[in-house]
Amino acid sequence: MPSNQSPHAILYATRPGALPARFRRTRILIVGCGDVGLRVAQALAGRVRLMAVTSSSDRTQALRARGITPLAGNLDDPDSLRRLAGLATRVLHLAPPPGEGWGDPRTLALTRALRRRSPPDAMVYGSTSGVYGDCLGDVAIETRATHADTPRARRRIDAENTMRFLGRSAPVRCSILRIPGIYAPDREGGTPRPRLLKGTPVLQAADDVYTNHIHADDLARACLAALWRGRPQRVYNVNDDTCLKMGDYFDLAADLYGLPRPPRVARDTAREQLSLMLLSFMSESRRMDNTRLKRELRLTLRYPTVAAGLS
Numbered sequence: 001m002p003s004n005q006s007p008h009a010i011l012y013a014t015r016p017g018a019l020p021a022r023f024r025r026t027r028i029l030i031v032g033c034g035d036v037g038l039r040v041a042q043a044l045a046g047r048v049r050l051m052a053v054t055s056s057s058d059r060t061q062a063l064r065a066r067g068i069t070p071l072a073g074n075l076d077d078p079d080s081l082r083r084l085a086g087l088a089t090r091v092l093h094l095a096p097p098p099g100e101g102w103g104d105p106r107t108l109a110l111t112r113a114l115r116r117r118s119p120p121d122a123m124v125y126g127s128t129s130g131v132y133g134d135c136l137g138d139v140a141i142e143t144r145a146t147h148a149d150t151p152r153a154r155r156r157i158d159a160e161n162t163m164r165f166l167g168r169s170a171p172v173r174c175s176i177l178r179i180p181g182i183y184a185p186d187r188e189g190g191t192p193r194p195r196l197l198k199g200t201p202v203l204q205a206a207d208d209v210y211t212n213h214i215h216a217d218d219l220a221r222a223c224l225a226a227l228w229r230g231r232p233q234r235v236y237n238v239n240d241d242t243c244l245k246m247g248d249y250f251d252l253a254a255d256l257y258g259l260p261r262p263p264r265v266a267r268d269t270a271r272e273q274l275s276l277m278l279l280s281f282m283s284e285s286r287r288m289d290n291t292r293l294k295r296e297l298r299l300t301l302r303y304p305t306v307a308a309g310l311s
Helices: 035-044 057-065 078-084 105-113 150-171 193-198 215-231 245-255 268-272 274-280 291-295 306-310
Strands: 027-031 048-054 068-072 090-093 121-128 173-179 182-184 213-215 234-237
Touching: 027 035, 035 048, 035 215, 048 057, 057 068, 068 078, 078 105, 090 105, 090 215, 105 150, 105 274, 121 150, 121 215, 150 173, 173 215, 182 215, 182 306, 193 245, 213 215, 213 306, 234 291
Parallel strands: 027 048, 027 090, 048 068, 090 121, 121 173, 173 234, 182 213
Antiparallel strands: none
16 A cells, blocks of 8 residues: 555555464554653544554553553563564654663564564654754754754664665655654643742743754644655654744743742752753754644644643
């Protein structure tokens, strides 16, 4: 089937030949089936056969309740992934790398397992916009060279390279989604409200950085579009149309929620008051371009701005 065919035209498609009935529908494997993965599964419920890798027996009932077949496996145990070979026609990989080290052995183990027998037709990997590093406020398009400034971003670059190798050698139509901050009112920790209630400061205007966002529902829709429409070994920025500096984003949220705006501090003062994780986000400034997302994946954002999504 053509890779650019509409998902509505192929979700119910069957493959010819004497295959068992359970293999005749499109088979989607979700690796890292958290909040976004579950949103993808909800959109596909009843249309395809859904599977998800889980290392926790406590999740099996919850996955089954959503129409997802749980598959026991642990990305940190390559032997446990052997059963994944040949199971899926399309794979959505949303699992993060380990929290330490210079590479991503999890993505490597997964791709090695998938290529053992009948590699999938398409695979989508959820990466991070952090691979661009600090762009000093410039626009980041997908052809811009990566310049990771943090160990976690370098691990993501390693995962992207592993995906490209799979795409070229298997071959598999691999798409890489570079994802900024994910938000949604129905997502745990998915709005600025808790931080606003704590009164956590933001940078003063002279030191502030541009930040980028995507609503979790639009991210799930981007994952689906890439599974069916993504071009081979193609990178896509997945962000909305908002162009705001971080402090202005929190001011906007505070006004929407009727809460006090956060205090503004100089960068030197922020180093004394904020965690290293928060400071790392405040040290990179970029404006992501989403033209390729709209033109190639033909995605119309339901929440084109954070004002629309937070409201």
